Amino acid sequence: MKKAAFILILCIGLLLAWAAKDFPSWGDPQSPASSSPVASHFIANTGVDTEVPNMVTAVLADYRGFDTMFETVVVFIAGLAVFSILRGGPKNRTRDREFVVDFEPDLIVTNTVRLIVPVIQIFALYVLAHGHVSPGGGFQGGVAMGASFILIALSWDLKTALARFPIERCFTVAALGIVIYAGIGLLSLFLGGEFLDYAHLAKIFPVSPEMARYHAMLGVEIGVGFTVTAIMFALYASLSTDGRMRDGL
Amino acid sequence: MFEDGSIFNQLLVERLNYFIYVVLLLIGLWAMIAKNNLIKKLIGMSIFQTAIILFYVSIGVKEGATIPIYLPEHDPHGSHAQLDSNQTDLLSHGAKVLEASAVPNYTNPLPHVLMLTAIVVGVATLGLALSVCLRIYRGYGTVEEDELLEKLEREDSRKAGGSNKRRPRRRTPANKGGTAGQSKRGQTTEKTKSDKPTPRRRQASKSRTKTNGPAKEQPKSSNKENDKTKPVKRRRPAKKPKEDES
Structure with a gap:
């Protein structure tokens, strides 16, 4: 079995290496990826279409907005699935043998975390809010925000973190994020455009269509940030306690 | 060996990024196929994913280009600030289509966008896979594929x-090798x-052969009492060969 796997992998490796010799060399400006008309279109037109300087965010939240919406839904469903897989099913046998976690939170660690968590959260909000003018966005800001709650859980215990962000609220916030995203899309649908065609939001907000897309992108990123924050923490809380939501790490 | 045009030069010097991606991909694939432990398989899956991400990001590299965020001279709001004194019309400020000569200054934003979402979805799927592993461990007491x-x-x-x-x-640990x-x-x-007496028998043999536990074998009851009174530190006792009530 292992021998067959090794031979298979060797063959795949040789084929891939042989194919790699025909790939464009490192950083070649003439490579298909760098000179494709789609890329040139995005680079040339993002500014005039959306007024957003960060092309990555513009492509993520506007040109490919439908894709990103369902990526967010995937994250939400994954969090929900982890929670229900670990909670439900046949009787959790680890219940009879409680994990005994009896330790004092370390003074140095907790005080450092006490100082550092607000900074992390402010930075996460900055990354989220400036996602369309500088590197950043909803996913990155959301992960940083979720990490701050995980840090609380690691340095005190999960109970302390769950007191600040209960697991039920995690899923409420995550669902709220998707509702924000889909709501902005539906609003532009009702205003006469297509789903997620933010330019039509200019009909109810006193801005130009381009600026409407600019601001709608921020709203969409906030929705993504909500979902990612909540699901990151829910994943940690579920996985570290085997779904029991107490004791654990 | 490394002169221009040779296969080594092409693969290891000009296209080192592809070489690294191939190696990472193979490590991940090897772990997924050949490893017996489900967690190791998941680690392999993550390495595989990293290889793909590296591949995408490395084809997005463009020589002499900057990140796909507009420089101040192309920034719609940068030029807006410049023209603000005589431009009052909101629609006619700043932004215009970038001239073709400026396009090569920016890298392709698409690989970054695709990988951004791929990373987040990767985290979600990894969490899901880990939870399935936990459930398997809960139900069968093992994550080794052959035992399963x-x-x-x-x-x-x-x-x-x-x-x-x-x-x-x-x-x-007692029946690990067996x-x-x-x-x-x-x-x-x-x-x-x-079938019925199997667990008890195994348990008996386990306690007989146990060598890596506490120094002296203690009677069952006192051991249990000990567990309750002694404050256990962070390390979890659940993985130790404790007495099974069944």
Whole structure:
């Protein structure tokens, strides 16, 4: 079995290496990826279409907005699935043998975390809010925000973190994020455009269509940030306690 | 060996990024195919994913270009600030289509966008896979693939025999080598026949052969009491070969 796997992998490796010799060399400006008309279109037109300087965010939240919406839904469903897989099913046998976690939170660690968590959260909000003018966005800001709650859980215990962000609220916030995203899309649908065609939001907000897309992108990123924050923490809380939501790490 | 045009030069000097991606991809694939432990398989899956991400990001590299965020001279709001003194019309400020000569200054934003979402979805799928592993461990007491298959087989034949009560067993250091090495399909029939007393017998042999526990074997009751009174530190006692009530 292992021998067959090794031979298979060797063959795949040789084929891939042989194919790699025909790939464009490192950083070649003439490579298909760098000179494709789609890329040139995005680079040339993002500014005039959306007024957003960060092309990555513009492509993520506007040109490919439908894709990103369902990526967010995937994250939400994954969090929900982890929670229900670990909670439900046949009787959790680890219940009879409680994990005994009896330790004092370390003074140095907790005080450092006490100082550092607000900074992390402010930075996460900055990354989220400036996602369309500088590197950043909803996913990155959301992960940083979720990490701050995980840090609380690691340095005190999960109970302390769950007191600040209960697991039920995690899923409420995550669902709220998707509702924000889909709501902005539906609003532009009702205003006469297509789903997620933010330019039509200019009909109810006193801005130009381009600026409407600019601001709608921020709203969409906030929705993504909500979902990612909540699901990151829910994943940690579920996985570290085997779904029991107490004791654990 | 490394002169221009040779295969080594092409692969290891000009296209080192592809070489690294191939190596990472193979490591991940190897772990997914050949490793026995489900967690190791998941680690392999993550390495595989990293290889793909590296591949995408490295084809997005463009010589002499900057990140896909407009420089101040192309920034719609940068030029807006410049023209603000005589421009009052909101629609006619700043932004215009970038001239073709400026386009090569920016890298392609698409690989970054695709990988951004791929990373987040990767985290979500990894969490899901880990939770499935936890459930498997809860139900069968192992995440080793061959032991799992053996147990499933045994359970199937037990179901065929009538009783379908599942009795999961924790994997312990005492039987670690044994089940993986010798007790393969040959013993399954014997086990299904004498199914009921199996756990007790195994437990007895376990406590006899236990050597890595506390220095002296203690009676069962005092050991349990000890567990309750002694404050256990961060390390979890659940993985230790504790007494099984079943």
